[in-house]
Amino acid sequence: MDKLFKNVVNIFNQACKKADISKTIHTILKQPKNEIIVNFPVRMDSGEMKLFKGYRIQHNNILGPYKGGFRYHPQVNLDEVKGLAMLMTLKCSLAGLPFGGAKGGVKFNPKDFSISEIEKITRRFVHALGDNIGPNFDIPAPDMGTGAQTMNWMMDTYLNTSGSLDRQCLKGVVTGKSVKVGGTKGRAQATGYGVVMCIEEWAKQHNYKISDKTFIIQGFGNVGSWAAKRLDSLGAKVVAVNDCAGTLYMKEGVPVRQLTEYIAENGSIAGFMGQELLSREEFFSMKADVMIPAALENQIGEKEAHAAQVELIAEGANGPITNRADEILAEKDIQVIPDVLANSGGVIVSYFEWLQNRSNDYWHEHHVLEKLQDKIIKAYHIVHDLSIELDVSKREAAYIRALKNIDEVYNERGIFP
Ligand SMILES: NC(=O)C1=CN([C@@H]2O[C@H](COP(=O)(O)OP(=O)(O)OC[C@H]3O[C@@H](n4cnc5c(N)ncnc54)[C@H](OP(=O)(O)O)[C@@H]3O)[C@@H](O)[C@H]2O)C=CC1
Ligand SMILES: O=C(O)CCC(=O)C(=O)O
Secondary structure (H helix, E strand, O other): OOOHHHHHHHHHHHHHHHOOOOHHHHHHHOOOOEEEEEEEEEEOOOOOEEEEEEEEEEEEOOOOOEEEEEEEEOOOOHHHHHHHHHHHHHHHHHHOOOOOEEEEEEEOOHHHOOHHHHHHHHHHHHHHHHHHOEOOOEEEEEOOOOOHHHHHHHHHHHHHHOOOOOHHHHHHHOOOOOHHHOOOOOHHHHHHHHHHHHHHHHHHHOOOOHHHOEEEEEOOOHHHHHHHHHHHHOOOEEEEEEEOOEEEEOOOOOOHHHHHHHHHHHOOOOOHHHOOOEOHHHHHOOEOOEEEEOOOOOOEOHHHHHHOEOOEEEOOOOOOEOHHHHHHHHHOOOEEEOHHHHOOHHHHHHHHHHHHHHHOOOOOHHHHHHHHHHHHHHHHHHHHHHHHHHOOOHHHHHHHHHHHHHHHHHHHHOOOO
């Protein structure tokens, strides 16, 4: 089984060499600054006490407060969260945000717990983290298995336990909250929309008419479903969706809104419109124009890369392609828009939420989405141009650009001895 942190560090090492990053900066960045692990007890509905393990990995904060999501998933582990935290440092730097990188999570499957148990787990986790998070220090956000409701509980717990009277500014302790409690319009759709905005830009460069193309999406949660909605509005056909239950294939295109509603009610694609599901293997070998992995890391390994029959992969998920698979895809001339660029829409709009919380001035949705488009398209062209100039993949170009920004800041500030 590939390890995410190792995969990310391999590309980081290559990029450091190509970007001529000093040994000192390489040494600072190759491990996270802080690895926080908490074990905390929570009383279940049955009265039983259960112990949970939570992580917050703070990779680097030279550019600003640590920033990155919290994941609730049974596979959460230290290696995974370290890899995800390093990706956040690179993602924020590439997007030009005044944030560093962090990631966290709790190892459990939310599907096995009641809403009130999930609320208690969330509140106890925030309590256990204490001052390790804060609106000017480390700002969590949603990731797999968490969403606006989780962020609302987190903010509420932090406000009630921090001891500070500055309720307004403290709202920015987490982003991705619901709009009524201080979230921004546009955050829910930001990551999925951002992925498609990158695909739209790629399409313009390749004289590619999106409305004539077929798309396949792994994962139909926050990222996958919003990407599908934007594709649908552009007239494109999403012909297959894969989740843990299997692969839904509909030749004429999946009815995106109905599927979103169905999953919200039933928890998965199983049973949708009476369709028989295909296998995971059939998803990864399906002939289509574009694939959007929007689930877990390491989904496209050697086998899936050999089987792939698409022209472009836009990484909605973090780290969905292993190092070896990256090489195979390059040999097959399958292009990749890398995670640190393609899924940066989420953290970009999180930044807008944080700004709105600080100023107490809330923006229209169209303004948020316009600003998102400006930022992500700017990053897209920086990556594209650099990949041509240096003759490297878009992933390497993205890492190189992000590392150069960080290197420059360290060099101008100097390093504390
Ligand atoms: N939310 C955000 O703003 C951002 C998310 N990302 C990344 O995007 C990815 C998805 O996140 P998000 O949409 O928020 O998560 P969600 O929890 O909303 O959705 C996850 C989706 O992935 C599916 N999934 C999980 N495990 C598997 C598997 N083994 N095989 C197939 N499908 C699977 C789930 O299906 P099932 O119900 O069957 O488990 C579900 O459809 C993650 O990699 C995350 O790090 C990146 C940037 C920002
Ligand atoms: O919105 C954020 O702050 C972080 C989103 C995230 O976790 C990610 O981009 O992987």
